[in-house]
Every structure is written in C-alpha cells, then in structure tokens.
Amino acid sequence: MDKDELTLAVVDAIEKYPLLYSGVAHFNARRAEHMQAWNEVAAAVGQGVNATYCKQRWNIIRRNHTKYLRTGRNTIKIPGIHERLSFLNSWIKSNQDKEAKRSQLRSLAFNIDLVKLVEQLPWLYNDQPRSKAEDEEAWEKIASIMSDEVSVTSEDMRTQWLSLRRIYVQFMQDCPQRIESYMHFLIPHLKFPIKPNFVPKSVECSDLPTESKSARVEGYDHLGYDPGDQDAAFLLSILPHLKAMTGHQRRQFKVRAVTLSDFS
Incomplete structure (x- = not known):
C-alpha cells in the first residue's frame, strides 16, 4: 500500500467514527472514547500505523479539505480525495457559519445597530410589566433587520442585548470615569490600534448606480404599482442603491429607516 492508498484508508476508517470529526463531544469530556476510537482506526488501517500517525495525518487532510471548500485550491494531490471527504462538508459548513456569527456578534458596528433598535422599544429595557408575545414579536423584527451578511435569530x-446590558451595568458600577484619566500613559503600549475621533464610513454617492430615477422605477413595472403614488415611486427608485451597498451599509439603512418610523 503506497502513501496515497494509506491516506485514503485513514479517511475511510475515520468516516465510521463521527466522534472524531463531528464536534458533538469535546475531547476533554470524552477523552477515553476518543483515544479508543483512534486506536480502532489505526487497527482498521493496519500497515503498522499507530493512533498518533492516523491523528496527525487526519489533521492535515481535514485542514486542507477545509481550505479547498473555502478557496477551491486543491493542495492534496490524491485523485478523488475530496469526494471521499464529502461526509465532512456539512460539519465544516456548520462550523464556518458559527464562526461567522460569532465574528458578527463581536463587531462594534453590529452592536451599535442593535442598541439603536432596542432603544426604540422601551418595553424591552425599562423593566415594566409587559406581554411576552409583544417581546417575542419585537425580537423577531429586530432579528429580521439585523440579518444581512449573517443570519441571526431572535x-x-x-x-446579545442582555450581555451588552450586563457589561454596561458593570461598567457603570466600576465608575471608570474616576480612573480612566490616570491611565492614558498606557496608550502607546496597547496591542490594538486606537482611532481618535473615528467616524464610520458612510455610503458614498459615487458608489451608487448612476441611471436616472425614472429608468430605475420603470424597471419595476411588473409589480403593478400606481405611477401616481409618489411614495411607491420613491421606494422603488432606491432599490438599486440598496443592491449596491455592502451588508453593513444595508443594515445601517434599515436601522435608520426603522428609527425614523418609530418602529411602527
């Protein structure tokens, strides 16, 4: 059995042990089961290989297959290897979606937009008696607005809001305004860039479609709107602008529109 055949044998053996690739159980929580599974994989492969070899080889294979799914670059020169690894695809996609969501929830711009929306709904934060159904409807609407590049649920x-509120309460209790002015000497030594007077980039007019308003509206004649309805004509005329925006810019637009309409 040559090296390529040995690699394929490792893949085939591991496929029978979802414990080793599905992420359903953390290694430290089920250490003995993981070790037993790797020993059984090595025994199934044979050829004198041990569990350590199989695990190291698998880590390389999985890492390169993940890169292949993301970029299309094939760095494993074994015919049919990616087809044999297709059982991993759903797990990899799930992990990528989770990481994208975590990244979004850590974004300052995203959290600012969330806070602005919640601010329009006092019953979500004023601790007054309220309807559970009303709460659920509000969070559903917020999730719909905030879902753009990454889908989020109510x-x-x-x-996320409860986490932000808890952090803010702790911030206020610690009275940082009493100590912050004494700590400016740290600025040159902080490991992240500081942007004084930072202003988020807004949508540039030069980035938006340049066709005439009438031409943009005519493109939606099939919707059967009333040409005399100026509000409808206006809304249709800005659709191309929405398509030209980035995900963050579209979300900013939605947040501002909802804010102006008082969330009605």
Missing part, C-alpha cells in the same frame, strides 16, 4: 439578539 434568541441571538435577545441574548
């Missing part, structure tokens, strides 16, 4: 938004 529970994601509620949990």
Whole structure:
C-alpha cells in the first residue's frame, strides 16, 4: 500500500467514527472514547500505523479539505480525495457559519445597530410589566433587520442585548470615569490600534448606480404599482442603491429607516 492508498484508508476508517470529526463531544469530556476510537482506526488501517500517525495525518487532510471548500485550491494531490471527504462538508459548513456569527456578534458596528433598535422599544429595557408575545414579536423584527451578511435569530439578539446590558451595568458600577484619566500613559503600549475621533464610513454617492430615477422605477413595472403614488415611486427608485451597498451599509439603512418610523 503506497502513501496515497494509506491516506485514503485513514479517511475511510475515520468516516465510521463521527466522534472524531463531528464536534458533538469535546475531547476533554470524552477523552477515553476518543483515544479508543483512534486506536480502532489505526487497527482498521493496519500497515503498522499507530493512533498518533492516523491523528496527525487526519489533521492535515481535514485542514486542507477545509481550505479547498473555502478557496477551491486543491493542495492534496490524491485523485478523488475530496469526494471521499464529502461526509465532512456539512460539519465544516456548520462550523464556518458559527464562526461567522460569532465574528458578527463581536463587531462594534453590529452592536451599535442593535442598541439603536432596542432603544426604540422601551418595553424591552425599562423593566415594566409587559406581554411576552409583544417581546417575542419585537425580537423577531429586530432579528429580521439585523440579518444581512449573517443570519441571526431572535434568541441571538435577545441574548446579545442582555450581555451588552450586563457589561454596561458593570461598567457603570466600576465608575471608570474616576480612573480612566490616570491611565492614558498606557496608550502607546496597547496591542490594538486606537482611532481618535473615528467616524464610520458612510455610503458614498459615487458608489451608487448612476441611471436616472425614472429608468430605475420603470424597471419595476411588473409589480403593478400606481405611477401616481409618489411614495411607491420613491421606494422603488432606491432599490438599486440598496443592491449596491455592502451588508453593513444595508443594515445601517434599515436601522435608520426603522428609527425614523418609530418602529411602527
């Protein structure tokens, strides 16, 4: 059995042990089961290989297959290897989606937009008696607005808001205004860039479609709107602008529109 055949044998053996690739159980929580599974994989492969060899080889294979799915670059020169690894695809996609969501929830711009929306709904934060159904409807609407580049749920938004509120309460209790002015000497030594007077980039007019308003509206004649309805004509005329925006810019637009309409 040559090296390529040995690699394929490792893949085939591991496929029978979802414990080793699905992420359903953390290694430290089920250490003995993981070790036993790797020993059984090595025994199934044979050829004198041990569990350590199989694990090291698998880590390389999985890492390169993940890169292949993301970029299309094939760095494993074994015919049919990616087809044999297709059982991994759903798990890899799930992990990528989770990481994208975590990254979004850590974004300052995203959290600012969330706070602005919650601010329009006092019953979500004023601790007054309220309807559970009304709460759920509000969080669903917020999730719909905030879902753009990454899909988020109403529970994601509620949990994120509670986390932000808890952090803010702690911030206020610690009275940082009493100590902050004494700590400016740290600025040159901080490991992240500081942008004084930072202003978020807004949508540039030069980035938006240049066709005439009438031409843009005519493109939606099939919707059967009333040409005499100026509000409808205006809304249709800005659709191309929305398509030209980035995900963050579209979300900013939605947040501002909702803010102006008082969330009605």
